Amino acid sequence: MIKKLRFPRLGFVGSVALLLVFLCSALPVSPTRAADEKWYVRYYANMTLSGDPVQTGYESNIDHIWDDGSPGTAVPVDNFSAKWTRRVYFSAGTYRFSATMDDGMRVWVNDNEIISSWNNSQAHTVVADIYISEGEHDLKVEYYEATGGAVAQFSWERVSNASDANWLGQYFNNRDLFGQPSVVRHDAAINFDWGTGRPADGINADDFSVRWTGTLQLDPGLYRFSTTTDDGVRLWVNDQLLIDKWQSQSSITYTANVTVGGSVAVKLEYFEDKGQAVARLNYTKVGVAGGAAAPAFDSSMGAWQGTYYNNTNLENDPVMVRTDQDIDFIWGSSSPQPNMVNSDRFSVRWVNTHNFAADRYRFTVYVDGGVRLWVNDQLIIDEWKDPYKTVAYANILDLPGGSVPLIMEFFDDVGQAEARLVVTSESGTAVSMTTASANAANVAADLAPLSAQVVNARALNVRTGPSMDADPFTHVSGGQLVELTGCRSGGWIEIYLLDRSTGWVGGSYLAGNFNLYDLQSCVSNVE
Secondary structure, three states: OOOOOOOOOOHHHHHHHHHHHHHHHHOOOOOOOOOOOOEEEEEEOOOOOOOOOOEEEEEOOEEEEEEOOOOOOOOOOOOEEEEEEEEEEEOOEEEEEEEEEEOEEEEEEOOEEEEEEOOOOOOEEEEEEEEEOOEEEEEEEEEEEOOOOEEEEEEEEEEEEHHHOOEEEEEEOOOOOOOOOOEEEEEOOOEEEEEOOOOOOOOOOOOEEEEEEEEEEEEEEEEEEEEEEEOEEEEEEOOEEEEEEOOOOOOEEEEEEEEEEEEEEEEEEEEEOOOOEEEEEEEEEEEEHHHOOOOOOOHHHOOEEEEEEOOOOOOOOOOEEEEEOOOEEEEEOOOOOOOOOOOOOEEEEEEEEEEEOOEEEEEEEEEEOEEEEEEOOEEEEEEOOOOOOOEEEEEEEEEOOEEEEEEEEEEEOOOOEEEEEEEEEOOOOEEOOOOOOOOHHHHHHHOOOOEEEEOOOOEEEEEOOOOOOOOEEEEEEOOOEEEEEEEEEOOEEEEEOOOOOEEEEEHHHEEOOOOHHHOEEOOOOOO
């Protein structure tokens, strides 16, 4: 017996519903784009990524050292370009992107350009650290080769997890921290150089502001907080406003010292106006809490307080604290203080306050070692590396007049050691830092009796007598301020060395605030 199948009568509405279910099940579903396993690459037979690519394909990594070769038979060995694109899944954290190129390369993350080195060059590497939220992100790398060797390498690594981040960053699409932040994220460090790019997706490249808050766990002591920003910055430590420079400005560093310990609340506010964008915060321990290790020091006397450490990082307790009349040392391979300070791998911090007349001044340091110089709370020389030879660094600063704080830090690694500071007014007159001066125009009163500056030479031989036939036994460096004995022999001038021994130098290499040839002729000229 055959049974007839009976279907319920659905009516018009039911029939339409059934038809829609059938059609929807039959239509293909557009999948959400997933992360890519490889890079899609396009190669162009020109340096401008223009026209149709001459070669395409997939690559697992961007890791090419073509030298004088080519990516493929269709690509020329010179004057070509390439573009790689890929979607990648990232866990939340701060990542360091590294691009090595010969010649040019640009890198984008989610349309935010993080690396731009688009110029002919030798092989070099550019890195950028950025925070990336959890999820999939679009990467794009562009490259061009001009002539000669060709290198294109790109990679990244996570340098901190989201859980490692110390700073809560609130990013605003205005310069005034107004309203609700457009982006809130955790930053592992306040150490950003965004260039002309955006700090994050959804934030302007210009006219934005950020507020970072965090808590530091610090051993009790005196700390120096340092901000470097382009443009405005404000810094609070334990609710104390230490730095307040809320103004448009090129990249500049400000510092402030404060005694803290334990859980220390820190807030940094920043705004970007136009152009380049930089925001950095650093801190370092510079002294023991209460300053028990340092003797009383009166900077109004014009001398320097020198704090010496047996390491290259100004760390831990100092091994010597003393008053230095001037920063004018050529230690060579010797120690600043035998049996106390190392002859190698030591560091020094000098602190002083000096009265300057309103003028423009040139600050020059001559060092065989690393150096940093702050004048009026501005970091004007930052060369914290040892060149293993005597080099000179200089900067010019306008001072409004009055009492000006100065800090100079120095370290020596191995070999020779030299640390000297020379200050001159705009007219070229040497300013002595030994005694405080109410008026820099009265520089003659500040100079040590019968002193002069070495000019027109990087290194000037000091000889045993006033003659080219006399043997040279040491040298003084260009810019160094030397004390004269008061004796002259023809065109030769006798000077004191640091150990109070004497020697002779050519008078044409000395400049003072008086006529050197008016000195007494003490020795018969043997030239």
